[in-house]
Amino acid sequence: MSDEANRLSGRMARYARVGGSVGRVGARMAAGRLFGVPSDNVAMAANLRKALGGLKGPLMKVAQLLSTIPDALPAEYAGELAQLQSNAPAMGWPFVRRRMSAELGPDWQKKFASFEHEAAAAASLGQVHRATSHEGKQLACKLQYPDMQSAVEADLSQLKLIFAVYRRYDRAIDPSRIHEEIAARLREELDYAREARHQSLYRLMLKDEPRVGVPRVVPELSTKRLLTMGWLEGEPLMGVTERPIAERNELALAMFRAWYAPFYGYGVIHGDPHLGNYKVRPDMGVNLLDFGCVRVFPASFVTGVIDLYHAIQEDDRALAVHAYETWGFTGLTDEVVDTLNLWAQFVYAPLLENKPRVIQDEGSMYGARVASKVHGRLRELGGVQVPREFVFMDRAAIGLGSVFLHLKAEVNWYRLFHDLIEGFDEKALAKRQAAALKKVGLEQPA
Numbered sequence: 091m092s093d094e095a096n097r098l099s100g101r102m103a104r105y106a107r108v109g110g111s112v113g114r115v116g117a118r119m120a121a122g123r124l125f126g127v128p129s130d131n132v133a134m135a136a137n138l139r140k141a142l143g144g145l146k147g148p149l150m151k152v153a154q155l156l157s158t159i160p161d162a163l164p165a166e167y168a169g170e171l172a173q174l175q176s177n178a179p180a181m182g183w184p185f186v187r188r189r190m191s192a193e194l195g196p197d198w199q200k201k202f203a204s205f206e207h208e209a210a211a212a213a214s215l216g217q218v219h220r221a222t223s224h225e226g227k228q229l230a231c232k233l234q235y236p237d238m239q240s241a242v243e244a245d246l247s248q249l250k251l252i253f254a255v256y257r258r259y260d261r262a263i264d265p266s267r268i269h270e271e272i273a274a275r276l277r278e279e280l281d282y283a284r285e286a287r288h289q290s291l292y293r294l295m296l297k298d299e300p301r302v303g304v305p306r307v308v309p310e311l312s313t314k315r316l317l318t319m320g321w322l323e324g325e326p327l328m329g330v331t332e333r334p335i336a337e338r339n340e341l342a343l344a345m346f347r348a349w350y351a352p353f354y355g356y357g358v359i360h361g362d363p364h365l366g367n368y369k370v371r372p373d374m375g376v377n378l379l380d381f382g383c384v385r386v387f388p389a390s391f392v393t394g395v396i397d398l399y400h401a402i403q404e405d406d407r408a409l410a411v412h413a414y415e416t417w418g419f420t421g422l423t424d425e426v427v428d429t430l431n432l433w434a435q436f437v438y439a440p441l442l443e444n445k446p447r448v449i450q451d452e453g454s455m456y457g458a459r460v461a462s463k464v465h466g467r468l469r470e471l472g473g474v475q476v477p478r479e480f481v482f483m484d485r486a487a488i489g490l491g492s493v494f495l496h497l498k499a500e501v502n503w504y505r506l507f508h509d510l511i512e513g514f515d516e517k518a519l520a521k522r523q524a525a526a527l528k529k530v531g532l533e534q535p536a
Contacts, residue, residue: 117289118316126455138530145338147158158244180209180212180217181209181235183207183208186209186219186233188235189233190205190231190233190313190316193233193315194311194316198246201224202222202224202311203222203224203226204221204222205219205231206220206221207219210230211366214240214407215234215279215280216233216240217232217233217234217417218232219233219234220321223308227320228320229308229311229318229319229320229321230305230318230320230321231316231317231318232316232318232319233281233315234280234316234494238280242276242277242280246273246276273327274478275361275385278382279383280292280382281314282312282313282314282317283312283314284317285382286309286312286317287379287530287531288382288384289304289305289307289319289530290307290316290379291358291384291526291530292304292352292358292381292384293306294529295351295352295356295526296348296351298339299348299351300373300375301340301344301369301373301374301379302344302347302348302375302376302377303375303376303377303378304321304377304378305320305321305379306319306320306321308320313475322369322377322379323369323371324368324369324370324371324376324377325370326366326369326370326439327341327365327369327370327496327497328365328496330370331498333374333499335498338497338498338499339499339500339501340373340375341370341374341376341497341499342494342497342499342501343501343506344374344376345368345376345490345493345494346501347506348360348376348378349363349486350507350510353395354392354510354511354514354519355520355522356523356526357386357387357392357519357523358385358387358534359384359483359486360381360383360486361384361385361485361486362382362383362489363485363489363490363492363493364380364382365485365493366379367379385479385483386523386527386534386535387479387483387535389517389520389523390416390516391416391479392514393416393514394416395413396514397410397412397413398410398413398414398434398438399408399438399441399507401434401440402438403438407427410430410431411427412432414427417479418476418477418479419475419478419480423471425471426468426471429464429467430474432463432464432467433460436460437484440503440504441504441507442504444502444504447500447501447502447503448494448495448498448499448500449491449493449503481496
């Protein structure tokens with residue numbers, strides 16, 4: 091078994107650090123319920139953020155992810171976890187040199203014309219170094235931190251504890267399928283060879299989008315824990331939020347196409363619309379980065395998304411129920427359907443008006459008010475289990491909505507959406523998806 095294996099010692103050390111932090115919060119919550127003392131949910135959420143803030147690695151990524159999935163956690167917890175920083179301390183040069191040698195062999199430095207000792211960026215699962223090929227091309231080398239498999243498995247186990255603490259507080263949402271989906275995607279993110287295939291898939295799907303860039307993988311300099319690709323320049327999105335409205339609208343158009351052309355054309359979604367995962371180009375196009383969290387859906391799921399849009403547009407209750415069932419919702423009483431429709435009406439609202447408009451008319455927390463109302467109603471109805479397929483689709487919609495809110499973009503979302511779904515054919519999508527996945531070596535969705 092290699093050093094990167096899921097070692098018992100690594101898991102136990104991780105359990106101790108995470109379990110102690112979460113356990114203390116859970117104990118306070120349990121004591122409050124036992125003795126009838128109202129618990130200070132805001133204070134406990136802040137304590138949890140402080141406790142987890144000292145832990146780098148996958149749990150940081152999970153915490154940030156949970157903060158963007160509507161109703162995965164109470165609002166107080168989501169708000170606190172959203173403040174967590176994913177940047178981890180970079181590995182020093184001696185450590186990097188040993189790791190690179192393990193991935194590319196002892197003569198690895200000869201395979202590059204240059205390789206910068208200092209990391210250009212450090213995040214939750216790995217860090218990126220700039221390099222130059224012998225042909226003079228600028229490269230980005232993404233190197234995974236050591237023993238990440240142990241850390242992921244330990245953190246996923248502790249995530250169950252976090253959810254258990256939450257379920258004692260509130261039974262409106264059953265998060266078990268959310269945990270399954272997060273676990274599957276996070277384990278995939280450890281496999282950089284799979285991420286390379288995801289990246290190649292996105293280059294294929296977006297080949298006709300001139301204002302969307304995807305870096306080209308360098309396979310001969312990549313392994314399961316090292317991903318080498320072309321370096322794409324660009325500035326952070328938050329650096330362009332004060333540009334003229336015409337430029338911000340152009341960026342919004344590019345980002346909408348970057349996320350949803352693959353979904354409605356191939357049934358594929360980028361499940362991590364984090365601000366650090368894209369860079370703005372001089373032409374107000376966008377360069378996409380980080381393809382570890384990618385979800386491939388059956389063609390029928392995409393049909394369900396379009397069916398629900400038409401159901402909301404035409405007030406067709408039977409079609410809405412059919413769409414929810416297609417996604418995997420069960421126990422759809424009339425009250426549950428009414429409640430889910432509140433959320434659907436909010437998500438689809440910008441797509442229903444054939445005119446330029448902002449993504450949301452009020453507030454800076456995209457969807458917070460509607461999510462709170464939906465959550466409260468589900469609590470009264472006794473709860474609902476969220477299908478795992480729904481998790482990252484909903485997260486992408488909310489995450490992108492937040493980006494468009496930052497940009498204050500005024501776009502005809504209706505026209506953009508209809509351009510994508512016009513002439514939609516489920517069988518044609520399934521055929522196109524199968525061909526694309528086969529070309530890059532990825533499996534079909536179950």
